[in-house]
Amino acid sequence: MEDGYRDLQLVLRGSSRSVKSKEISSKVWKIIGLIVVYALLAFAALIVIFPFYWMIITSLKSGEEINRLVPTFFPEVIRWSNYSDAMAKLDFGTLLRNTLIVGIFSTLGTLITSILAAFAFSKLNFKGRDMMFSIFLGTMMIPGEMMVISNYISVSRLGLTSSGLTGIYIANIIPFMVSVFYIYLLRQNFKQIPDALYLAAKVDGKGDWTFLWKVMVPLAAPTLITILILKLMGAWNSYVWPNLVAQNQKEYYMMTNGLRNSFNVASDIDQYGVQMAATVVVTVPLLLVFIFFRKYIMKGVGRAGIKG
Amino acid sequence: MESKNNWKAWLYLAPVIILLAVFTFFPIINTFYVSFLKNYDYMRGTSDGFTFDNYLLVLTPVLKSGPGTMFEEVMMTALPNTMLITIITVPLSIIISLLIAIGLNSIKALKKVFQTIFFLPYVTNAIAVGMVFSVIFDANTGIFNAIFNTPLHTWIAPAFGVQGSTVNYWSALFALSFYIIWHSLPYKILIFLGGLQNIDKQYYEAAQIDAAPKWKTTLKVTVPLLSPQILYTLITSFIGAFKEYNSVIGLFGSEGGKFDKTTGPSSMKTMVYFIYEQIGKNQVQYACAAAVFLFLIIMVFTVIQFRVSKKRVHY
Numbered sequence: 142m143e144d145g146y147r148d149l150q151l152v153l154r155g156s157s158r159s160v161k162s163k164e165i166s167s168k169v170w171k172i173i174g175l176i177v178v179y180a181l182l183a184f185a186a187l188i189v190i191f192p193f194y195w196m197i198i199t200s201l202k203s204g205e206e207i208n209r210l211v212p213t214f215f216p217e218v219i220r221w222s223n224y225s226d227a228m229a230k231l232d233f234g235t236l237l238r239n240t241l242i243v244g245i246f247s248t249l250g251t252l253i254t255s256i257l258a259a260f261a262f263s264k265l266n267f268k269g270r271d272m273m274f275s276i277f278l279g280t281m282m283i284p285g286e287m288m289v290i291s292n293y294i295s296v297s298r299l300g301l302t303s304s305g306l307t308g309i310y311i312a313n314i315i316p317f318m319v320s321v322f323y324i325y326l327l328r329q330n331f332k333q334i335p336d337a338l339y340l341a342a343k344v345d346g347k348g349d350w351t352f353l354w355k356v357m358v359p360l361a362a363p364t365l366i367t368i369l370i371l372k373l374m375g376a377w378n379s380y381v382w383p384n385l386v387a388q389n390q391k392e393y394y395m396m397t398n399g400l401r402n403s404f405n406v407a408s409d410i411d412q413y414g415v416q417m418a419a420t421v422v423v424t425v426p427l428l429l430v431f432i433f434f435r436k437y438i439m440k441g442v443g444r445a446g447i448k449g
Numbered sequence: 450m451e452s453k454n455n456w457k458a459w460l461y462l463a464p465v466i467i468l469l470a471v472f473t474f475f476p477i478i479n480t481f482y483v484s485f486l487k488n489y490d491y492m493r494g495t496s497d498g499f500t501f502d503n504y505l506l507v508l509t510p511v512l513k514s515g516p517g518t519m520f521e522e523v524m525m526t527a528l529p530n531t532m533l534i535t536i537i538t539v540p541l542s543i544i545i546s547l548l549i550a551i552g553l554n555s556i557k558a559l560k561k562v563f564q565t566i567f568f569l570p571y572v573t574n575a576i577a578v579g580m581v582f583s584v585i586f587d588a589n590t591g592i593f594n595a596i597f598n599t600p601l602h603t604w605i606a607p608a609f610g611v612q613g614s615t616v617n618y619w620s621a622l623f624a625l626s627f628y629i630i631w632h633s634l635p636y637k638i639l640i641f642l643g644g645l646q647n648i649d650k651q652y653y654e655a656a657q658i659d660a661a662p663k664w665k666t667t668l669k670v671t672v673p674l675l676s677p678q679i680l681y682t683l684i685t686s687f688i689g690a691f692k693e694y695n696s697v698i699g700l701f702g703s704e705g706g707k708f709d710k711t712t713g714p715s716s717m718k719t720m721v722y723f724i725y726e727q728i729g730k731n732q733v734q735y736a737c738a739a740a741v742f743l744f745l746i747i748m749v750f751t752v753i754q755f756r757v758s759k760k761r762v763h764y
Contacts, residue, residue: 185545188631265457
């Protein structure tokens with residue numbers, strides 16, 4: 142077959158070059174193409190990485206060095222004190238405590254509600270199941286701002302924004318204990334678990350409840366870990382809602398609004414080092430989580446793009 | 450079995466349904482409702498009856514005109530800002546991420562390393578990295594001015610110690626768009642790479658037999674076969690761009706920037722920015738009217754995109 146294909150090439154009229162020279166030139170072009178691709182990718186990667194690099198080295202510079210007209214690409218004198226200043230300015234302990242409490246409880250809540258709903262949608266037959274699921278998915282199309290305003294009215298009128306730290310925690314946790322996207326993600330996973338397993342458990346006299354927690358949940362562990370990580374990162378990164386309910390009271394801040402509000406005034410340039418140290422402190426935990434759980438995160442994020 | 454499962458299923462769904470009813474379904478209806486209330490007091494829940502004035506005040510100069518009115522803030526500042534951000538960042542970020550994804554898909558060595566690097570912006574905090582970009586774009590000491598030899602050019606804030614704003618609106622828009630695109634690449638690259646890996650190798654073998662040049666194969670085979678992913682990212686990034694807020698806060702601070710008025714809008718406040726600003730001012734009814742307006746714009750554009758794409762997307 143291969144030979145016949147080559148012979149066919151030879152017969153081509155009007156071609157002044159032999160098959161061999163054509164093969165060599167196509168190989169050369171392939172290598173040139175590959176070099177260009179690598180060069181462009183490296184250039185793009187450089188642009189992607191640069192802000193991280195700049196954040197880290199600026200966080201270690203003194204105000205005098207930052208202030209120079211010709212920026213240095215590596216700090217001449219490393220100033221670690223920027224970090225202690227940043228921690229103090231952020232009131233890092235408070236931010237971490239608030240973020241962890243809110244993050245852990247809203248994540249646990251989301252996991253429980255998602256597991257229950259995904260089980261109902263994937264293994265139970267009931268009237269209106271498909272319509273209900275479509276309605277759920279439909280809510281993802283509606284911009285969150287439509288809900289945020291009314292939810293803010295609700296939590297304010299319930300007095301949650303004016304009854305101390307507990308109220309703020311509740312206001313930050315309860316509305317975020319449900320997520321249609323994660324229900325969708327988990328339902329897809331549950332559906333892959335064969336119905337035969339479910340029916341066999343029924344024959345053995347196991348109820349739905351035991352089957353769900355003893356069989357389904359362990360089998361779906363990777364998806365649950367994905368949800369756990371993405372949800373915790375979401376709490377760490379959330380800005381709008383925590384900032385609304387905190388109403389400018391420092392002790393109610395979470396990580397991200399705490400960071401922004403600590404460096405809001407056009408402060409003098411000496412502060413850039415401290416400011417960048419603070420952003421490093423907020424960013425590095427996220428990067429560490431990403432490095433350790435890369436697979437889970439990319440799988441969960443990528444899932445959204447697959448149609449159907 | 451069916452009837453037996455009915456009540457049980459609803460029991461499993463109960464927590465989700467209750468939470469969604471309270472925090473999703475009710476708020477949607479309530480936002481529409483409040484947008485038609487006059488002088489709404491959200492703490493007491495009282496109002497002076499129904500009115501269209503909220504919409505007229507926010508969207509038209511009929512009731513009040515001139516500088517400082519809400520019409521100016523929304524139709525002359527927030528809406529143009531939002532539209533420009535969308536028009537600039539959506540196509541550019543899709544094209545760049547498509548090119549990077551195609552590049553990544555054609556290499557073997559270092560693929561994983563590049564993939565990890567390109568995903569980094571996704572896991573970072575929009576506010577934190579926005580603050581880093583504001584340092585990079587600083588007029589006096591920023592590395593951007595140093596590299597591109599544009600000393601003391603003001604991108605997002607006036608140079609230190611300069612009286613009054615000297616920031617050209619378009620410079621600020623450039624810096625913001627640069628940052629938004631930088632931050633939005635990873636998600637799209639991931640989606641496109643997923644799509645590319647699912648393309649049947651047969652198509653490329655066929656193209657090779659026809660001796661089609663590589664760029665032509667990319668244009669005539671890869672892009673059409675990726676059209677579902679392109680449509681998906683188009684719609685999601687369009688909605689995302691229309692709701693841009695965190696990037697503005699990260700880059701310009703919570704005042705939204707202050708620009709030279711002769712060059713364009715005087716701040717980078719977006720539609721969502723306006724909405725949250727009104728909540729802060731206890732003017733919830735205006736926030737609701739603006740949110741409904743934003744919702745309608747997004748819906749209309751999404752429907753148009755679906756309609757147009759019906760003829761062009763290959764499933």
